[in-house]
Amino acid sequence: MNQGNVVIEVKDIVTRFGPRTVHDGVSLQIRENEIFAILGESGAGKSVLMKEMIMLLEPNAGEVTVLGKRLNGISYREAQQLRREWGVLFQFGALYSSMTIAENIEVQLKEYTKISKEMRDKLVRSKIALVGLDEHVGSLYPAELSGGMIKRAALARALAMEPKLLFLDEPTSGLDPVGARNFDALIVELRDMLGITVVMITHDLDSIFSIVDRMAILADQHVVAEGTLKNVLQSQHPFVEDFFKNEYTKEKYMDRLDQNRVKDV
Numbered sequence: 001m002n003q004g005n006v007v008i009e010v011k012d013i014v015t016r017f018g019p020r021t022v023h024d025g026v027s028l029q030i031r032e033n034e035i036f037a038i039l040g041e042s043g044a045g046k047s048v049l050m051k052e053m054i055m056l057l058e059p060n061a062g063e064v065t066v067l068g069k070r071l072n073g074i075s076y077r078e079a080q081q082l083r084r085e086w087g088v089l090f091q092f093g094a095l096y097s098s099m100t101i102a103e104n105i106e107v108q109l110k111e112y113t114k115i116s117k118e119m120r121d122k123l124v125r126s127k128i129a130l131v132g133l134d135e136h137v138g139s140l141y142p143a144e145l146s147g148g149m150i151k152r153a154a155l156a157r158a159l160a161m162e163p164k165l166l167f168l169d170e171p172t173s174g175l176d177p178v179g180a181r182n183f184d185a186l187i188v189e190l191r192d193m194l195g196i197t198v199v200m201i202t203h204d205l206d207s208i209f210s211i212v213d214r215m216a217i218l219a220d221q222h223v224v225a226e227g228t229l230k231n232v233l234q235s236q237h238p239f240v241e242d243f244f245k246n247e248y249t250k251e252k253y254m255d256r257l258d259q260n261r262v263k264d265v
């Protein structure tokens with residue numbers, strides 16, 4: 001597995017909304033082929049940071065570079081090209097309710113490519129299979145699917161353009177424990193099979209302990225810890241202490257914490 005090249009670089013980002021400063025010099029690097037998590041308490045600016053990576057928001061200062069392209073001052077043409085390189089799974093699936101699952105998956109293929117209807121149908125079928133859904137799901141509407149199926153359908157849509165990067169906003173939230181672990185396994189499988197890089201916002205300790213390669217902790221307008229679980233656990237920042245070193249976590253994940261040999265845990 002190649003986990004060398006930096007595919008996303010965030011450098012000294014400052015983000016303000018009116019008088020509120022959300023980021024005040026946020027920097028991090030995400031490498032090719034890794035599963036990278038953004039952690040932090042509610043309101044820490046995780047979603048805003050992800051939106052800045054996918055050009056839905058612009059920071060007040062600092063630089064974001066994605067796949068070698070600086071987003072500051074990027075031309076319309078380059079921005080459109082870059083948008084094809086990523087897929088995004090928003091927190092609540094965000095499928096179009098008036099379209100079937102197949103039509104939802106087809107949206108970007110229609111918008112960004114000139115491929116024939118027959119080929120689009122083939123691609124849609126292959127994406128539905130890729131995320132582990134049954135072929136007939138393509139003709140159903142979002143309202144006819146369970147929460148877990150909606151997540152998978154939204155993932156199929158995010159993968160429609162065969163992106164290099166996959167952004168996931170709390171992918172396992174709202175899923176039951178079995179569904180959440182199955183979804184984690186799917187993310188790993190897709191990363192391995194497709195060679196993509198995965199960036200996810202998560203609060204899910206099971207995901208963090210089992211599938212995440214590296215992570216960044218956002219707090220106090222900064223990245224207060226970044227790296228592998230082992231690196232992050234060395235931090236004594238109050239968020240890290242509360243999130244990873246509380247009694248419940250220590251008991252439930254004793255093995256993983258022991259493997260990472262953290263002092264005072």
Ligand SMILES: Nc1ncnc2c1ncn2[C@@H]1O[C@H](COP(=O)(O)OP(=O)(O)OP(=O)(O)O)[C@@H](O)[C@H]1O
Nearest residue numbers: 017020022040041042043044045046047048049201
């Ligand atoms: N478009 C916007 N306009 C004004 N304020 C915003 C906007 N987007 C986000 N904010 C503010 O920025 C802060 C960070 O929001 P963000 O959604 O990034 O938090 P988060 O870390 O993702 O939280 P959560 O875990 O609750 O989703 C919040 O105070 C939010 O109200």
